[in-house]
Amino acid sequence: MSENYVAPGQQRYLRACMVCSIVMTYARFRDEGCPNCEDFLHLQGSPDQIDSCTSQVFEGIITIANPQKSWVAKWQRLDGYVKGVYATKVSGQLPDDVRTTLEDDGIQYIP
Numbered sequence: 001m002s003e004n005y006v007a008p009g010q011q012r013y014l015r016a017c018m019v020c021s022i023v024m025t026y027a028r029f030r031d032e033g034c035p036n037c038e039d040f041l042h043l044q045g046s047p048d049q050i051d052s053c054t055s056q057v058f059e060g061i062i063t064i065a066n067p068q069k070s071w072v073a074k075w076q077r078l079d080g081y082v083k084g085v086y087a088t089k090v091s092g093q094l095p096d097d098v099r100t101t102l103e104d105d106g107i108q109y110i111p
Contacts, residue, residue, distance in 0.1 A: 015054040016087040017041075018094050019102070019109060021078070023061060023085045029054060035082045040105055041098070052095050060088030077110075 006014065006025060013025045020036040033044030034054075041053050063085050064073050073079040078086055094102075094109065102109045 015050070015056055016058040016090045017043075017054050018090055018092050018111075019053070019107075020081055021058070021076075021087045021090050022081070023058065023087050026050065026054075035084070040101060040107065053098060055090050055092035057091040058087035058089060059091075062086045062088060 010025055013027065014023055015026055015029060016023045017029075017034045017037055019041065020034065022034060022036060024032075024034075029043050029050045030045060030047065034041055037053075038044060041049065043050050043053060062072055062076060062078075064070055064078055064081075064083050067073040067079050067081055067083060070079070073081075076086065076088065093111070099109060
């Protein structure tokens with residue numbers, strides 16, 4: 001099975017990162033963290049951080065197999081991220097302290 005496979009009964013547990021839009025299950029965020037944002041979001045093993053920095057409310061999904069060559073990845077500003085499944089739109093708002101940390105680290109957050 002693919003590393004990104006989600007069984008039909010598990011789809012209700014999908015969440016999208018509010019920074020990079022990657023879509024994974026709650027359990028994967030808990031066990032592995034966000035593959036693109038873990039350096040500054042610290043989601044791995046932190047249920048509170050997962051709840052505040054990911055959202056269950058998102059629209060559309062895009063599967064990116066080769067982010068560097070995909071025109072869709074460039075159009076969605078995903079070309080610097082890992083391959084995977086991404087939401088086209090994520091609803092929610094990052095906490096102020098996380099937004100401040102992103103700005104201090106020089107990371108441009110585009111809601």
